[in-house]
Amino acid sequence: MEDNDRSTLLENPPTLMQFVHEQLGDLSPDELSGMDSDKLKRGSVVLFIISPREGPEGQLEPCLILNKRSARVRQAGDLCCPGGGVSLPLDRRLAHLVKIPGAPLHRWTPWPHWQKNHAESSRTLALLLAAGLREAWEEMRFNPFRFTFLGMLPTQRLVMFDREIYPMVGWAPxxxxxxxxxxxxxxxxxxxxxxxxxxxxxxxxxxxxxxxGDVQQLHHNDFPGFIHEDDEGREMLWGATYRITQEFLARVFDFSPPEEDALPLVHRHLDESYLNGSSWRHGQRQRHSRSDW
Structure with missing residues (x-):
């Protein structure tokens, strides 16, 4: 896709929303078949949100909405999509609500075909979407009634944790x-x-x-990432959320970032609690992502 075509899409949010829907319409129901309860409970559901906001010249421009994880949880300071694990008793009940008339799945064009021909996969999709919307409400008071489901991206596996992420893509103005x-x-x-x-x-x-005060590299590899700056500081988008984002950009905009070897090197210092979220419990409140830029 040429840069001019990308700019045209970004300048017209309704056209972009329809285009994303079309590009993600090839999700195979087979990807969600055969998932038992234990795997779903171990899995981590992520809601990937696109939302228009007012740009620098007053125009509406689509954005990716992310959370910066607090010091009370594992991987403090990381950027992530809202989401989390499936809570089966509650999310099974909520899954019925995302299917009723006017709800996100009921308005999703492929949904009648899924329900008719892929009953098991349609139930799993409803469960995953319900879990993602619930988590988004809990984490950031995201309103699920102002959400249009556009499709799903391929499953991502976390590198440092035994979990899988099921990325849901939607429009939420x-x-x-x-x-x-x-x-x-x-x-x-x-x-x-x-x-x-x-x-x-x-x-x-x-x-x-x-x-x-000694430090060592957390992982033997470097990671490609996106550097975000705003009025409150500088952040690095990396890991599973970065991979989800790149999958989305590749499918919708035919975009690939520069080769990793050509990217500038950026360090970030993490304390020992990064993997277990203990820094808050020990009173060690830190601005994790700002410590070593």
Whole structure:
């Protein structure tokens, strides 16, 4: 896709919404078949939201809405889509609500075909979407009644945790969002910035190893990432959320970031609690993502 075509889409949110729907319409029901209850409980559901906001010149521009994880949870300081694990008793009840007339799945064009020909997969999709919407409400008071479901991206597996992520893509204008205790702040990234190759970097996470201040690389590899700056500081989008974002950009805009070897190197220091979320419980409140830019 040429840059002019991308710009045309970004300048017309209704056209973009329809285009995203078309590009994600090839989800196979087979991808959601045969998923037992244990796998669903272990899985992590993510809601991927696109929402228009007012741009620098007053025009509406579509954005990706992310959470910055608070110091009370694991992976504090990371950017992530709203979402979390499936709660089977509750989410099974909520799954019925996302299918009623006027609800997100009822308005999704492929839904009648799924219900008629792929009953098991349609139930799983409803469960995953219900869990994502519930988590989004809990984390950021996201209004599920102002949400249009557009499709689903391929499953992502977390590198450092034994979990899978099922990314739901949707359009959600006119949201009044408010973070809960799991979220430090809500971040809005314009898609036009995500389509700018100069905004990308190579991320090297470093972790403290003791009281003497020594640090070592958290993982033997560097990670490609997107560098976001706003009035409150500089953040790095990396890991599973970065991969989900890139899958979306590739499918919808035919976009690929620069080769990893060509990206500038960026460090970020993490404390030892990064993987278990203990920093808040020990009173070690830190601005994780700002410590070493």
């Amino acid at each position: 006119h949201q009044s969002l408010k973070p809960n205790w799991e979220v430090e702040r809500i971040i809005s990234i314009p898609l036009r910035k995500l389509l700018d190759p100069s905004q990308y970097g190579r991320f090297r996470p470093m972790v403290a190893t003791g009281d003497n």
